[in-house]
Amino acid sequence: MFDLAVIGGGPAGLTAAIYGQRYGMRTVVLAGVVGGLVADNPLIENYPGFRSITGADLSLAMQDHATSLGAEIKAENVVEVKKKGKTFTIKTESGTEVEARTLVLAHGLKRRKLGARGEDKFIGKGISYCATCDGPFFKGKPVAVVGGGNSAALAALVLGEFASHVYVIYRREKFFRMQPYYLRKIEKVDKIEPLFKEEVAEFLGKEKIEKVKLEGGRVLDVSGVFIEIGFEPELPFKTDLKLTRDEKGFLKVDAGMRTSVPGVFAAGDISTGSDYFWQVATAVGEGAIAARSAYEHLLKE
Ligand SMILES: Cc1cc2nc3c(=O)[nH]c(=O)nc-3n(C[C@H](O)[C@H](O)[C@H](O)COP(=O)(O)OP(=O)(O)OC[C@H]3O[C@@H](n4cnc5c(N)ncnc54)[C@H](O)[C@@H]3O)c2cc1C
Structure with a gap:
């Protein structure tokens, strides 16, 4: 006892x-x-x-x-x-x-899920909720981060060490919720590309994730997606x-x-x-x- x-x-x-x-x-x-x-x-x-x-x-x-x-x-x-x-x-x-x-x-x-089409199908097959844990698997490959707060910033910075390109998909027009410290850091990394006023419509692929379709119609080729939209x-x-x-x-x-x-x-x-x-x-x-x-x-x- x-x-x-x-x-x-x-x-x-x-x-x-x-x-x-x-x-x-x-x-x-x-x-x-x-x-x-x-x-x-x-x-x-x-x-x-x-x-x-x-x-x-x-x-x-x-x-x-x-x-x-x-x-x-x-x-x-x-x-x-x-x-x-x-x-x-x-x-x-x-x-x-x-x-x-x-x-x-x-x-x-608990990390919050996005709820977009295809999310459950690709968890562990390209969709991750932990950049530090899974980032190294994406060396030299394009990835996307979904979110615009400090967790998203940290994920983008970690992924910037490994991936060839890091899209940051965020539904608002600028990073309102990100600490200035993180904002300054991600602005210095060329391969981190914010996509403002965009939302995920669907995750696509065969066995593993291959593409992210955005609500605006754009389709991104990615090997990994990191969902960083907070906690509950x-x-x-x-x-x-x-x-x-x-x-x-x-x-x-x-x-x-x-x-x-x-x-x-x-x-x-x-x-x-x-x-x-x-x-x-x-x-x-x-x-x-x-x-x-x-x-x-x-x-x-
Ligand atoms: C991206 C990011 C950056 C951050 N940066 C900073 C920073 O720079 N400075 C700072 O002060 N704070 C920072 N924080 C916040 C800080 O990490 C948290 O406030 C802190 O870790 C909270 O501690 P905790 O012990 O309450 O919970 P956690 O650290 O979340 O630990 C929870 C524990 O509970 C365990 N657990 C969950 N479910 C179960 C279960 N069913 N059975 C057994 N165990 C379970 C987990 O495995 C874990 O061990 C950051 C957070 C994030 C997400």
């Missing part, structure tokens, strides 16, 4: 594990991708203490910190969470069951917990990161704790608070 189980191994979850262990709680982290979104980020330049650090280095340092204190990390997705009496039972995709007295939910957000909250496992969510679907928490279920805390992007300011710095703060609240909860029991 663990004192604390953390679902999610991003900055929020790993920080909850660090604080959990330091409070003397036996802690386990269950995470599909250990490191979370940060692990995919080529460079982070606003996390205090590091003028510039790769996401891989930052997430490895957080993992190392958590495990050095004795936290266990299981790289598995959680599929179900149940509560019986005062015990939470957490089931993973391999069928492993873990029992814990408190729970921190730090599973982050979801509960990625079955549960009988009566968790209160806000109108957008985020887990409602109080100042102590307590959810509506006693013994369950939420931290990071999935919680309402940062007023939707999704950053590493806010996620780690919430993770620390959640672990402290879990500790206080156990003290009262």
